[in-house]
Amino acid sequence: MSIHITYRPLCSAQIWHAYYLHPAEDEGQDWIDPVARPNALQTLALEGLSAAALNAGAYSILNDLRLTPTVPTAAFLQRMKMIFKPQNTGFTILARAQKDSPVSYRPFIPFDQDFKLSFIIQAKNSNFFSFTAIDMPIRPRSVYYFSNLAQNKNGEHSLLLNANPPGAEPPQNYISANDLLPLKTRNISMDIDLPKVRLVFNNPVHQFETSFEKPPAGAETGIFDPPMSHLPSGWYEVKAFTDTGIEIIEFRQNIYWNQGDIPPDALGVIELYHLNGANLEAYAFQDSNNHLQSPIYTLWWQNRSTYWRYLFNKEQPAPDTGNENCHVKPESPNENKRLISKEPQPLLSRYRKISFYPANSPGSGESRLPNPGPGPVYPEETGVYSEIYMGDTQLDKVN
Structure with missing residues (x-):
C-alpha cells in the first residue's frame, strides 16, 4: 500500500484594503451606520468585494506591505517541512500532508505539541499611512496585533483576525485602534x-x-x-x-x-496558534479527526476619510452651499480661493464624484473636481485634510 504525500495549505491570510476595493459612491444599503461607524461596509459586502478582486486577479497588497515570518517561525517551518508562500492577497503556509481520502488530508508530521507561528507586517509604501484609517501618529511603542484566537467569525465565512470589542454591533470587521498592543522591549x-x-x-x-x-x-x-x-x-x-x-x-x-524578533519599523504582527487542547473551531488548522481545515483568515484595512481642500491661485465663484449636490464650501467666509468638502470624503484609488455648483446659477453650471492623491495628508485641529492644488483653474470657465 502506497502513501500519497503532497503539500496542502495549512492556512492562508488574506489582507484587503478598502482604498482599492471600496465602491466610489455611497449608493446601496450595505453601509453600517454612518454616524457610529462612518465609511464602513457590512461584512457580506466586503466578502463580495474580495471575491470580485480574487476573480479579477489585479489586486496586490504586496505593493504596500511586506509580510515575513519571524526568525523563530522560519526555523520552525523548516523543521516541520512547511513552506511560507507570499501571495498578492497575503500569504499561505503549505504543509506536507498525507492523503486519507479524496477530500481529506492530515499533516505528514503530526502536530503533537502546541505551537505558534508569527509573522511581521511592515509598510513598504510610505503613502500607506496617509490613505489608511490609522491613528496619526501611531501610538508610540505599540504594534497592531492579530491572532486566530480572535474568534471574530463574521459574515458568511470571514475568519477575521482583528479584535471585536465587547458589545460591538455589528461586529468590528475592520482593523481598528482596538488591535494596538503596547510593544515592550x-x-x-x-x-x-x-x-x-x-x-x-x-x-x-x-x-x-x-x-x-x-x-x-x-x-x-x-x-x-x-x-x-x-x-x-x-x-x-x-x-x-x-x-x-x-x-x-x-x-x-x-x-x-519583543525579544528582538520584531524590527523597530514593524507595523503589525500576526500570531497563528495550534492548540491541541483548545477548540478553535473554524480557526483551527485541523478538525477533530486531525484533518487539515486550511482556514482562510481575513484582515481589512479601512481607508482614511479626509476633508478635501482645493487651493486656487484666483478667487472662484461662490459655491452654492445650499445645494446638496454641491459638495464644497469656502474654508473661510467670503474667501473663495480655498474650498473644502462639506464632509470628510473617503480616499480611494478610483475617482469619486465631487461637484461644484456656483451660487449665482442654481441647478446648472456643474464642475467636476479632481480627487486627491494617496498622500500626504495633514492632521489639523479641525480634522485631517488632503490638498489639491488647482493653480490658475477658473471654475466658471470649466464645463
Whole structure:
C-alpha cells in the first residue's frame, strides 16, 4: 500500500484594503451606520468585494506591505517541512500532508505539541499611512496585533483576525485602534506599594511567574523590574497578585513582548496558534479527526476619510452651499480661493464624484473636481485634510 504525500495549505491570510476595493459612491444599503461607524461596509459586502478582486486577479497588497515570518517561525517551518508562500492577497503556509481520502488530508508530521507561528507586517509604501484609517501618529511603542484566537467569525465565512470589542454591533470587521498592543522591549516596570507581589505572564504556549518582595528598609514605593530575558516574543496577558493570591486588577494588561524578533519599523504582527487542547473551531488548522481545515483568515484595512481642500491661485465663484449636490464650501467666509468638502470624503484609488455648483446659477453650471492623491495628508485641529492644488483653474470657465 502506497502513501500519497503532497503539500496542502495549512492556512492562508488574506489582507484587503478598502482604498482599492471600496465602491466610489455611497449608493446601496450595505453601509453600517454612518454616524457610529462612518465609511464602513457590512461584512457580506466586503466578502463580495474580495471575491470580485480574487476573480479579477489585479489586486496586490504586496505593493504596500511586506509580510515575513519571524526568525523563530522560519526555523520552525523548516523543521516541520512547511513552506511560507507570499501571495498578492497575503500569504499561505503549505504543509506536507498525507492523503486519507479524496477530500481529506492530515499533516505528514503530526502536530503533537502546541505551537505558534508569527509573522511581521511592515509598510513598504510610505503613502500607506496617509490613505489608511490609522491613528496619526501611531501610538508610540505599540504594534497592531492579530491572532486566530480572535474568534471574530463574521459574515458568511470571514475568519477575521482583528479584535471585536465587547458589545460591538455589528461586529468590528475592520482593523481598528482596538488591535494596538503596547510593544515592550525591556523589563516591565510597575509602581507597587505592597510587601510582596507575584506577576504572571501568560499566553497559550508560554507561561512565566516571578515575585517581588520590597526590602524592609525600602522606600514607600518600589520599582519592580521582572527578569524577562528568557521570555519568547509574543502576546502576553500580565496579571499581578498579592501574597494572599488576590489579583490586583489595575495592574492587568495585555502586551507584546519583543525579544528582538520584531524590527523597530514593524507595523503589525500576526500570531497563528495550534492548540491541541483548545477548540478553535473554524480557526483551527485541523478538525477533530486531525484533518487539515486550511482556514482562510481575513484582515481589512479601512481607508482614511479626509476633508478635501482645493487651493486656487484666483478667487472662484461662490459655491452654492445650499445645494446638496454641491459638495464644497469656502474654508473661510467670503474667501473663495480655498474650498473644502462639506464632509470628510473617503480616499480611494478610483475617482469619486465631487461637484461644484456656483451660487449665482442654481441647478446648472456643474464642475467636476479632481480627487486627491494617496498622500500626504495633514492632521489639523479641525480634522485631517488632503490638498489639491488647482493653480490658475477658473471654475466658471470649466464645463
